[in-house]
Amino acid sequence: MTTAKRATLADVAAAAGVSKMTASRALRGASDVSRSSIDKVQKAARDIGYVGNHLAMSLSSRRSNLIGVVVPGLTNIVFAEVLSGIAAAIAGSGMQPVFGTTDYDPEREYDVIRNMLSWNPSGLIVTGLDQPQETRRLLAAADIPVVQIMDLDGDPVDACVGLSHHAAGAAMAEALIRSGRRAFGYAGCGLERDTRARKRLAGFTETLSRHGLAFRATKTRETLSTTGAGRALTKSLLAEAPDLDCIYTSNDDVAAGCAYHCIASGVPVPEQVLIAGFNGLEFVENLPVPVATTITPRREIGAEAARIILTSGGGDDRETGRRITFTPKIELGL
Amino acid sequence: MTTAKRATLADVAAAAGVSKMTASRALRGASDVSRSSIDKVQKAARDIGYVGNHLAMSLSSRRSNLIGVVVPGLTNIVFAEVLSGIAAAIAGSGMQPVFGTTDYDPEREYDVIRNMLSWNPSGLIVTGLDQPQETRRLLAAADIPVVQIMDLDGDPVDACVGLSHHAAGAAMAEALIRSGRRAFGYAGCGLERDTRARKRLAGFTETLSRHGLAFRATKTRETLSTTGAGRALTKSLLAEAPDLDCIYTSNDDVAAGCAYHCIASGVPVPEQVLIAGFNGLEFVENLPVPVATTITPRREIGAEAARIILTSGGGDDRETGRRITFTPKIELGL
DNA sequence: CTGAAAGCGCTAACAC
DNA sequence: GTGTTAGCGCTTTCAG
Numbered sequence: 215m216t217t218a219k220r221a222t223l224a225d226v227a228a229a230a231g232v233s234k235m236t237a238s239r240a241l242r243g244a245s246d247v248s249r250s251s252i253d254k255v256q257k258a259a260r261d262i263g264y265v266g267n268h269l270a271m272s273l274s275s276r277r278s279n280l281i282g283v284v285v286p287g288l289t290n291i292v293f294a295e296v297l298s299g300i301a302a303a304i305a306g307s308g309m310q311p312v313f314g315t316t317d318y319d320p321e322r323e324y325d326v327i328r329n330m331l332s333w334n335p336s337g338l339i340v341t342g343l344d345q346p347q348e349t350r351r352l353l354a355a356a357d358i359p360v361v362q363i364m365d366l367d368g369d370p371v372d373a374c375v376g377l378s379h380h381a382a383g384a385a386m387a388e389a390l391i392r393s394g395r396r397a398f399g400y401a402g403c404g405l406e407r408d409t410r411a412r413k414r415l416a417g418f419t420e421t422l423s424r425h426g427l428a429f430r431a432t433k434t435r436e437t438l439s440t441t442g443a444g445r446a447l448t449k450s451l452l453a454e455a456p457d458l459d460c461i462y463t464s465n466d467d468v469a470a471g472c473a474y475h476c477i478a479s480g481v482p483v484p485e486q487v488l489i490a491g492f493n494g495l496e497f498v499e500n501l502p503v504p505v506a507t508t509i510t511p512r513r514e515i516g517a518e519a520a521r522i523i524l525t526s527g528g529g530d531d532r533e534t535g536r537r538i539t540f541t542p543k544i545e546l547g548l
Numbered sequence: 549m550t551t552a553k554r555a556t557l558a559d560v561a562a563a564a565g566v567s568k569m570t571a572s573r574a575l576r577g578a579s580d581v582s583r584s585s586i587d588k589v590q591k592a593a594r595d596i597g598y599v600g601n602h603l604a605m606s607l608s609s610r611r612s613n614l615i616g617v618v619v620p621g622l623t624n625i626v627f628a629e630v631l632s633g634i635a636a637a638i639a640g641s642g643m644q645p646v647f648g649t650t651d652y653d654p655e656r657e658y659d660v661i662r663n664m665l666s667w668n669p670s671g672l673i674v675t676g677l678d679q680p681q682e683t684r685r686l687l688a689a690a691d692i693p694v695v696q697i698m699d700l701d702g703d704p705v706d707a708c709v710g711l712s713h714h715a716a717g718a719a720m721a722e723a724l725i726r727s728g729r730r731a732f733g734y735a736g737c738g739l740e741r742d743t744r745a746r747k748r749l750a751g752f753t754e755t756l757s758r759h760g761l762a763f764r765a766t767k768t769r770e771t772l773s774t775t776g777a778g779r780a781l782t783k784s785l786l787a788e789a790p791d792l793d794c795i796y797t798s799n800d801d802v803a804a805g806c807a808y809h810c811i812a813s814g815v816p817v818p819e820q821v822l823i824a825g826f827n828g829l830e831f832v833e834n835l836p837v838p839v840a841t842t843i844t845p846r847r848e849i850g851a852e853a854a855r856i857i858l859t860s861g862g863g864d865d866r867e868t869g870r871r872i873t874f875t876p877k878i879e880l881g882l
Numbered sequence: 883c884t885g886a887a888a889g890c891g892c893t894a895a896c897a898c
Numbered sequence: 899g900t901g902t903t904a905g906c907g908c909t910t911t912c913a914g
Contacts, residue, residue: 222891233901246899268666269607270891273906287632294628298621301649312646315635332602441834470831477811478836497804497831500775502812556907567885580883604907607890
């Protein structure tokens with residue numbers, strides 16, 4: 215609570231007996247500064263407890279050391295893990311992540327991005343490829359590296375890092391059919407707003423029909439993906455179609471709930487019903503019954519995206535426009 | 549990729565035919581501006597696609613609209629939910645959250661906080677009360693609202709929002725003993741760095757001994773709390789002490805793993821072994837077997853902390869020094 | 883109600 | 899190597 219005004223570069227310079235510029239250069243580890251100046255300045259800075267002012271730095275240098283991250287939400291561990299990967303990748307780089315959540319609402323997304331741009335971030339990491347035109351224009355006009363993450367099915371504004379959800383859905387269907395399943399049901403949450411879950415479902419459905427198959431029953435709900443919802447959806451799914459031998463779900467949270475229901479009601483998994491989710495979350499991989507899933511590299515996606523922004527700073531947008539593809543890895547868990 | 553330099557306030561002012569100052573005032577919805585000026589300026593801003601520059605705004609007004617959030621990590625859903633609560637609480641306020649992760653490392657925490665302070669944030673939200681003196685000094689000297697969250701057992705620098713982990717541990721022990729359990733085991737992760745888990749364990753242990761009881765077996769591991777670790781710890785715990793009738797865990801992740809092991813190996817829960825966790829995570833509440841837990845209001849804690857910072861901006865630190873107490877709510881789930 | 887002048891704290895671009 | 903001069907884009911302050 216000491217209200218003494220914070221020390222500025224001028225204070226450091228005065229204490230060290232050099233000019234502001236020399237102090238600035240010394241503190242930033244610039245090249246052309248004499249050993250003795252560096253020592254004096256660093257000592258002065260430490261003595262005064264100088265902290266520096268990123269606002270002024272950024273305004274004057276036109277580069278902000280801020281990375282904007284826009285995700286749908288953080289109640290789902292998936293996006294938290296993406297953030298975690300970003301944080302890990304930029305640790306020690308002097309960058310700071312700023313985040314905003316959209317709740318899958320395109321208008322909020324637009325506002326959040328707009329707001330972030332006003333901080334002159336060094337780069338932006340945005341979830342998904344399905345932004346409306348207006349948002350895409352905003353991103354394109356920003357003239358900073360923009361990395362769209364998680365998805366690959368679409369047209370990126372600039373760089374993108376992710377995987378094909380359509381392919382992931384198709385691959386899972388293929389694997390399940392190959393393992394002998396024929397009577398499919400589907401349980402999912404939030405399909406209306408979650409375009410990636412929809413893409414997976416589309417890929418899955420198309421593959422089924424290519425094999426002359428179709429879902430025998432489908433239960434969806436427009437709420438957050440939770441294990442509770444998964445339990446409830448599975449209950450009504452099996453009530454309607456007790457002869458299912460495989461349940462595909464919108465993601466691992468729903469799949470876990472599905473497994474919970476089966477365990478609680480004595481349905482043998484995977485003998486009678488095979489459950490398939492998406493993501494490969496830790497708490498699902500360790501379930502007492504095996505659940506098929508697609509492993510997604512959440513932290514790696516975040517880290518890669520951050521790395522693209524980090525490296526594209528140091529020159530003429532070297533990494534801009536890159537497209538980093540992760541291949542969905544299916545695990546039946548059998 | 550249009551590299552046209554972004555429009556500035558001067559451009560808006562010129563287009564609207566007023567001075568920069570009037571434009572600034574109009575855009576901020578200041579009081580003393582004529583209706584017609586406001587309209588002209590707003591139209592001009594919209595036409596040009598003016599976005600504003602928070603860096604310049606903040607530098608010149610000395611208030612940054614940035615809220616710094618420091619958490620141990622984001623791989624655990626608990627802190628992600630705290631962030632989520634913060635994001636929800638500040639939505640629409642013009643504030644932006646900046647976050648940093650510490651991995652429970654006090655030195656990293658110091659660096660992260662220092663770095664954040666250089667952005668002149670309007671406030672800081674920091675996890676826990678157990679910072680080393682040097683960090684406390686840094687926080688106190690910052691002269692902005694600082695809210696320490698999650699914990700209550702200790703001496704806050706300024707405001708704090710959380711619950712007593714010692715009391716939570718004690719209350720859980722009390723409840724479990726009252727329900728008839730006597731043969732206790734403990735399984736926990738990361739106790740060395742997680743001071744709050746240690747406080748819970750201390751409260752639990754003290755209560756046990758007040759009743760003439762003690763843990764018959766204890767298994768710990770210095771890794772992240774995961775269901776996988778919980779499963780493994782429980783397995784070796786029950787191998788060593790097969791007659792346990794209650795397993796207390798460091799948190800819900802471990803508790804879930806504990807439940808998974810019991811389900812997989814046919815140990816009746818809760819008849820033979822009662823499992824107790826901490827947090828009340830969604831995926832644990834819906835488990836096919838009941839698990840006792842302490843409900844913690846993660847989102848509310850984040851939201852309250854954000855609210856304290858939001859309100860303390862508008863005057864002479866009105867809310868500073870506040871202490872918001874949440875009472876641990878035990879649920880045996882029986 | 884409006885405007886002109888003077889910075890916020892720092893760095894880019896030149897001198898020396 | 900080091901210092902000087904101008905700003906970055908906005909708001910504060912103080913005159914009108």
